[in-house]
Amino acid sequence: MTEINKSSQQNIKESNMRMVFGLIHKNEIISRADIKKITSLSATTVSSLVEELMQEGFVVECGMKQTSKSGRKAVMLRINSDGGFFLGMDVIKNAVIANLCGLDFEVKESIKLPIEEGQAMVMVMLHAIGRLTRGRKILGITIGIPGVIDPKTNSVISSTILDEDDANDMYLLLKQAMPNVNIYIKNNSGLVALCEKEFGCHNEINNLVSVDIDDGVGAGVLIDGAIYDGNGFAGEFGHMSVDFNGSRCSCGNYGCLELYASIPRILDRTKTNSLEELRNKIDDKDKKVLSDLQLICRAIAFGINNIVNLIDPELIVIGGSAPLLGETFLDMIREYFEQISLIKNKNIVFSNLTVNPVALGAVRYAFNMTFGQ
Numbered sequence: 001m002t003e004i005n006k007s008s009q010q011n012i013k014e015s016n017m018r019m020v021f022g023l024i025h026k027n028e029i030i031s032r033a034d035i036k037k038i039t040s041l042s043a044t045t046v047s048s049l050v051e052e053l054m055q056e057g058f059v060v061e062c063g064m065k066q067t068s069k070s071g072r073k074a075v076m077l078r079i080n081s082d083g084g085f086f087l088g089m090d091v092i093k094n095a096v097i098a099n100l101c102g103l104d105f106e107v108k109e110s111i112k113l114p115i116e117e118g119q120a121m122v123m124v125m126l127h128a129i130g131r132l133t134r135g136r137k138i139l140g141i142t143i144g145i146p147g148v149i150d151p152k153t154n155s156v157i158s159s160t161i162l163d164e165d166d167a168n169d170m171y172l173l174l175k176q177a178m179p180n181v182n183i184y185i186k187n188n189s190g191l192v193a194l195c196e197k198e199f200g201c202h203n204e205i206n207n208l209v210s211v212d213i214d215d216g217v218g219a220g221v222l223i224d225g226a227i228y229d230g231n232g233f234a235g236e237f238g239h240m241s242v243d244f245n246g247s248r249c250s251c252g253n254y255g256c257l258e259l260y261a262s263i264p265r266i267l268d269r270t271k272t273n274s275l276e277e278l279r280n281k282i283d284d285k286d287k288k289v290l291s292d293l294q295l296i297c298r299a300i301a302f303g304i305n306n307i308v309n310l311i312d313p314e315l316i317v318i319g320g321s322a323p324l325l326g327e328t329f330l331d332m333i334r335e336y337f338e339q340i341s342l343i344k345n346k347n348i349v350f351s352n353l354t355v356n357p358v359a360l361g362a363v364r365y366a367f368n369m370t371f372g373q
Contacts, residue, residue: 013049016041018372020049024059024077025103025371031065031074050077057083057137058103079103084139086370087132088362089125090188091145093161093215096121098128099359100136105199105367110359121166122173129177138181140366143174144188144358146216148236151229154185160216186365188212188358189235190227193220195361196317200353207313210351211237211304214320217258219307227365238262242302260299263321269296275324282328293332301336308343319351 016039023035036046053059060080064073081102090097093115100109109132115124129141147159147167156167174183193210196202206225212218217238221228228234238258239251246255259265263275270292272278281289304316318330327350334348351357 015372016045017049017052020046021053021058021371024053025079029062029076029078031076033074035077059083081106083137085133085136086139086363086366087129087141088191088359088364088366089128089141089143090356090358090362091121091125091143091161096124096128097356097359098132099356099363100132101360101363103367105360105363107355107360121162122170125170126173126177129174133178138178140182140184140370141174141178142184142186142191142362142366143170144186144191144362146188146218148232149185149187149229150232151186154183156185157232182366182369184362184366184369186227186362187218187220187229187232187235189218189220189237190229191220191361191365192319192357193222193317193361194227194364195353195355195357196220196319196351197222197225198364199355199360200317200351200357202315202317205314207311208315208317209307209311209313210317210319211300211322212320213261213300213318213322214263217261217303221311221313223311237303237307240303240306242299257299257303260296261303266293266296275321279325282326290328293329297329297332298336300333301340304333304337304346304348305341308341308346312343314347316346316348317351318348319353319357323350 019039020035023038024030032046032050036043050059057080059077062076062078065076081104083103086101088099095112095114097112098110099107101107111128111131113124113128115121125143145156145159146161148157150157154171156162156170159167171185189210189212192212193208196210197205197208202208206222208222210220219235219237221235239249239253239256241253241255242257242260243255247259248254249256249259267273267278270278270289272281322329330350337346337348338344
C-alpha cells in the first residue's frame with residue numbers, strides 16, 4: 001500500500017510540474033503568485049515545483065513585477081530558452097534536414113546534409129545528430145519520414161525512400177548513439193499537421209487535416225490536438241481512390257488521388273516543366289492549362305470531401321508545393337468541394353508556414369512528449 005501511495009504521489013507531482021511549466025511557457029513571464037491563483041495549488045507547492053524547475057535549468061527568474069501597489073514586488077519567471085534542446089529532422093529522398101531548437105522553439109542551428117548515391121541514410125542521420133547535439137542537453141529527438149510507421153515500436157513498416165536495411169536498423173542505431181535520449185520516429189505528414197496547429201496561426205483549432213501535395217500526396221490528421229496515427233496507416237490520403245475505373249497505382253489500387261494530384265502528375269497533365277511556369281500560365285488565365293487543372297482540382301476536392309464526411313475537421317490546410325500555384329488553384333478546389341459536399345463553407349486554406357514544417361513539427365512533438373503539453 002505504501003508503494004502504491006508513493007507512486008500516486010509521484011504521479012501527482014509530475015502532473016503538477018508539467019502544469020506549472022506549461023503555464024510559464026505559455027505566459028512567457030509570470031509570477032509564483034499568479035501560478036498559485038491559476039492552478040489553486042498551495043504557495044508552498046508552487047515554490048517547491050518552481051525551485052525544482054530552476055534547478056533543472058528549465059526556468060529562470062527575470063526581474064520584479066511592475067505594480068503601483070506598495071509592498072514586496074513579486075519575482076517574475078520565464079523559460080530558459082537554453083535550458084534544454086530538441087532536435088527535429090526531416091528525412092527526404094536525397095537529404096537530411098535537421099533543426100536544433102531551444103525551449104522557446106527558436107532554431108538555434110540548422111543543417112542540410114546530402115545523401116550520396118550508395119550512402120546509408122541512417123549514417124547521414126547519425127552524422128547530423130552528432131553535429132547538432134555535441135555538448136548540449138538534448139531532451140528529445142523526432143525523425144519525420146514519408147512512410148508507414150508503427151507508433152508502438154517506432155519501427156518503419158514501409159517507406160518509399162528507405163531500403164529494407166535502413167528501415168529495419170534505424171531505431172536501434174539511433175538509440176545506440178543516444179541511449180539516454182527519447183527518440184521518436186513519425187510519419188512526416190502528421191508532424192506537418194502538428195506544426196500547422198502550433199505555428200501556423202491555428203493554435204485554437206484542435207481538429208484539422210493537413211494535406212501535403214508534393215512528389216506524393218499525404219495527409220496529417222490531428223484529433224483533439226494530437227496526431228492520429230491509427231495503427232500506422234492513418235493519413236495515406238494519396239492512396240484514396242477517386243476513380244474506381246482509373247489507372248492502377250503502384251499500391252495496387254485503382255484511380256488513387258496521387259495519380260492525379262502529385263506535383264509530377266500535375267506538371268505532366270498541364271504539359272509544363274516547372275511550378276513557376278505553371279503558375280505563370282495560371283495567372284495569365286491560359287485556357288488550356290485551366291481546363292487541364294479542372295480534373296486535378298476536382299480529384300483533390302473529392303478526396304477532401306471524403307475526409308470531411310469521415311471526421312469533419314474544423315480546418316483543412318493544403319501545403320507542400322501546392323501554395324506556389326496561387327489562389328486560383330485553391331479557389332478551383334473550393335468551388336468543386338462546394339458542389340459535392342454535404343457540409344458547406346468548410347474552411348479550406350493554403351499553408352502560410354515559411355519554415356520547414358516537418359522539422360519544426362518534429363521539435364514540437366518531442367517537446368510535447370517530454371513536458372506533456
